[in-house]
Amino acid sequence: MHFTIDRDNMLSALGTVLRIVPSRSPLTITTGLFIKAGGGFMEMVGTDLEVTVRCRMPVLDIGREGEVVIPARQLFEIMRRMAEGKIEIDSDKNDITVVYPGGEARIAGFPPEEFPLAMPSVDTGISMTIQEGLKEALRSVIYAAGRDELRPVFTGVQFEVSEGILTLAATDAHRLAVYELKTDTTEPCSIVIPAKALREVERALGQEEERVLVNIQHNQASFVIGTVEIYTRLIEGRFPDWRAAIPQGKARTMIQGETAGLVRAVERAQVLASGEVSTVIIRVQEANLTVYSQSELGGLKENVPLFFEGEPVEIAFNSTYLLEALKAAGNEKVDIELNGNMGPAVIRTPNAKGYLALVLPLRII
Amino acid sequence: MYGHIRGQDNAVARLKTLRRLGKVAHAYLFTGPPGVGKHTTAKAFAGALLCDAGGETGGACGICRQCRLFQSAAHPDLQMIGPEGASIGIDQVRRLNAAVSRKPYNHRHVVVIDAADVCTDQAQNAFLKTLEEPPGAAVFILVSDRPEALLPTVLSRCCEVKFRRLGVDLVAEELVQRHDVPAVEAKAAAALAGGSIGRALELHTPAAAALREKVLAVAANPALARVNDKTLFAGRAEARQWLDFMSLWYRDLLLYRLTGNTGLIVNTDRLQEIKQAAYTASQLLKAVESVETGQKMLRANVHQRLVMEGLTARLASVFQKDSSRA
Numbered sequence: 180m181h182f183t184i185d186r187d188n189m190l191s192a193l194g195t196v197l198r199i200v201p202s203r204s205p206l207t208i209t210t211g212l213f214i215k216a217g218g219g220f221m222e223m224v225g226t227d228l229e230v231t232v233r234c235r236m237p238v239l240d241i242g243r244e245g246e247v248v249i250p251a252r253q254l255f256e257i258m259r260r261m262a263e264g265k266i267e268i269d270s271d272k273n274d275i276t277v278v279y280p281g282g283e284a285r286i287a288g289f290p291p292e293e294f295p296l297a298m299p300s301v302d303t304g305i306s307m308t309i310q311e312g313l314k315e316a317l318r319s320v321i322y323a324a325g326r327d328e329l330r331p332v333f334t335g336v337q338f339e340v341s342e343g344i345l346t347l348a349a350t351d352a353h354r355l356a357v358y359e360l361k362t363d364t365t366e367p368c369s370i371v372i373p374a375k376a377l378r379e380v381e382r383a384l385g386q387e388e389e390r391v392l393v394n395i396q397h398n399q400a401s402f403v404i405g406t407v408e409i410y411t412r413l414i415e416g417r418f419p420d421w422r423a424a425i426p427q428g429k430a431r432t433m434i435q436g437e438t439a440g441l442v443r444a445v446e447r448a449q450v451l452a453s454g455e456v457s458t459v460i461i462r463v464q465e466a467n468l469t470v471y472s473q474s475e476l477g478g479l480k481e482n483v484p485l486f487f488e489g490e491p492v493e494i495a496f497n498s499t500y501l502l503e504a505l506k507a508a509g510n511e512k513v514d515i516e517l518n519g520n521m522g523p524a525v526i527r528t529p530n531a532k533g534y535l536a537l538v539l540p541l542r543i544i
Numbered sequence: 545m546y547g548h549i550r551g552q553d554n555a556v557a558r559l560k561t562l563r564r565l566g567k568v569a570h571a572y573l574f575t576g577p578p579g580v581g582k583h584t585t586a587k588a589f590a591g592a593l594l595c596d597a598g599g600e601t602g603g604a605c606g607i608c609r610q611c612r613l614f615q616s617a618a619h620p621d622l623q624m625i626g627p628e629g630a631s632i633g634i635d636q637v638r639r640l641n642a643a644v645s646r647k648p649y650n651h652r653h654v655v656v657i658d659a660a661d662v663c664t665d666q667a668q669n670a671f672l673k674t675l676e677e678p679p680g681a682a683v684f685i686l687v688s689d690r691p692e693a694l695l696p697t698v699l700s701r702c703c704e705v706k707f708r709r710l711g712v713d714l715v716a717e718e719l720v721q722r723h724d725v726p727a728v729e730a731k732a733a734a735a736l737a738g739g740s741i742g743r744a745l746e747l748h749t750p751a752a753a754a755l756r757e758k759v760l761a762v763a764a765n766p767a768l769a770r771v772n773d774k775t776l777f778a779g780r781a782e783a784r785q786w787l788d789f790m791s792l793w794y795r796d797l798l799l800y801r802l803t804g805n806t807g808l809i810v811n812t813d814r815l816q817e818i819k820q821a822a823y824t825a826s827q828l829l830k831a832v833e834s835v836e837t838g839q840k841m842l843r844a845n846v847h848q849r850l851v852m853e854g855l856t857a858r859l860a861s862v863f864q865k866d867s868s869r870a
Contacts, residue, residue, distance in 0.1 A: 205639070229642075328638060329641065329673060331642070331645030331646075331679070332645075373646075398647040398648065398649055413646065413647040414646060414647070415645055415648075415679035416645065416679050
């Protein structure tokens with residue numbers, strides 16, 4: 180294989196693919212990048228056997244078509260320290276030569292035929308197009324997914340299609356985030372996608388809203404965003420029935436207003452909260468809504484000017500959970516519904532109707 | 545696949561029936577002495593479970609795509625783990641948990657855990673949840689020759705499949721047919737191997753034969769000075785073998801002393817010596833007990849040299865005291 184590529188294009192491809200490539204792996208070849216030159220393009224693939232990221236970049240010239248597997252970190256470390264200009268990549272079997280302005284590097288590669296490219300699909304699955312809003316949806320739910328691999332289903336995000344609506348939901352059993360999107364498929368389905376894969380999708384979506392093609396099969400899902408394709412295996416298991424956890428009917432206490440003031444107050448209160456989970460208490464009483472925290476470090480009390488109605492209540496939260504849910508709402512305005520000091524708090528935003536976050540309170544002792 | 549397995553007809557028939565009827569449980573524990581075909585059977589069973597067809601015979605069809613992937617040891621839904629170093633650690637189990645929690649490429653994950661008894665307690669505990677409620681149609685096959693070393697919580701989650709010792713003739717026949725061992729040597733090794741093909745193959749090596757010579761020399765005349773020689777055995781594995789040889793030797797002596805029957809003797813090449821030995825039954829019983837204690841200590845990680853020294857001292861006293869009294 181032999182091709183010439185602009186250094187910036189190479190770095191941009193590396194930036195897309197590299198994050199998923201493990202630095203250590205029981206299958207050593209997965210620490211490498213599969214690079215294929217052909218048809219006027221360079222194709223770069225990285226995988227950790229769960230998520231596969233494939234990216235296409237234009238090249239300046241292809242001398243000889245072919246494929247190689249290059250150790251990822253080494254290639255990246257050399258590339259990012261390189262001056263701008265043209266890069267030539269040449270391979271003779273598994274010996275790879277990278278020629279750059281003023282020098283050349285030889286890197287020992289892996290045999291490309293051993294690289295675990297995604298399994299060929301057995302069924303065509305369900306395809307859909309999401310015109311806009313996926314980035315916002317991902318940003319609003321991924322934070323709520325758990326990180327405990329002992330409960331795998333909580334480390335994923337549920338994708339559920341029903342009557343033209345795609346619902347994303349993530350939970351770690353202490354909190355829940357839901358976002359609804361329009362989609363063009365009518366076929367119902369419900370799967371759980373690893374949050375790790377969706378973080379890559381979110382990154383690949385970049386600044387502007389882009390159209391995303393989603394394909395869902397019985398054991399894998401793929402996302403196509405421009406020249407980037409992301410394949411991921413699915414998580415096995417039944418996602419909890421989160422709809423049952425959302426309180427129905429009118430909330431006992433309702434708080435409305437701008438998040439900014441509340442977020443800042445909670446952040447300040449968090450500083451003086453201690454312990455394994457930092458506890459922040461919100462008290463709604465008479466004419467005041469107060470945020471306060473108390474620990475051996477000291478205490479803080481702050482009145483936040485927000486509109487509220489309903490029963491007085493004193494409720495404690497894990498401040499990190501509350502902050503993440505408030506920030507993910509993203510909007511200026513939120514509605515916070517409280518249901519006593521042991522019921523879950525529900526956060527909605529009037530501007531983004533599809534969003535809902537639920538945070539379980541802590542017991543006050 | 546099942547064709548290679550000899551002398552385990554009950555186990556194989558049961559596994560085939562399970563597969564044929566589609567009544568496969570989620571976890572099996574294959575138990576039995578080492579080297580009788582547990583691992584080979586586990587692999588054959590895994591192949592049959594992964595196979596797309598094969599519902600009629602209960603075995604793998606050998607021609608479908610899944611079977612071809614399996615034969616080239618590249619089936620992505622098959623996880624085989626065994627000890628890395630001395631034990632199976634929690635990291636291996638975590639990787640395993642993560643792997644089976646993803647949807648399988650085909651219809652089910654199959655996991656084979658070899659020497660499951662060397663899982664650390666933490667690893668076993670990390671594994672419990674997955675073992676109890678395996679995701680999807682996953683099947684776990686644990687293989688162990690010491691199931692008593694597994695946590696009761698793991699044992700209670702598995703269906704046990706017992707593997708028996710093989711007959712001496714069968715072991716000898718296998719050695720001759722599949723491992724090209726000359727018939728005479730095969731017979732001697734099979735007799736010593738206690739119904740295990742794996743053990744017979746181990747015994748057939750020149751190193752093992754040399755070790756046996758040394759052991760029998762010490763057994764004939766136990767004295768502390770003789771085990772202090774550093775060249776006698778190297779490492780735990782050899783110490784273990786050493787004790788096995790010793791235990792068989794005293795077994796033969798005792799058996800001959802009590803029954804006078806040479807048909808049950810396994811050290812067939814030493815018949816003359818056995819017949820001439822002039823130990824009493826109680827001496828030999830004590831000797832066997834001492835060797836068993838030694839084996840137990842070795843399993844419990846007592847240093848091999850200490851075990852050997854202790855054992856030899858005990859043996860020396862057993863044979864000396866009673867002979868002085870006589």
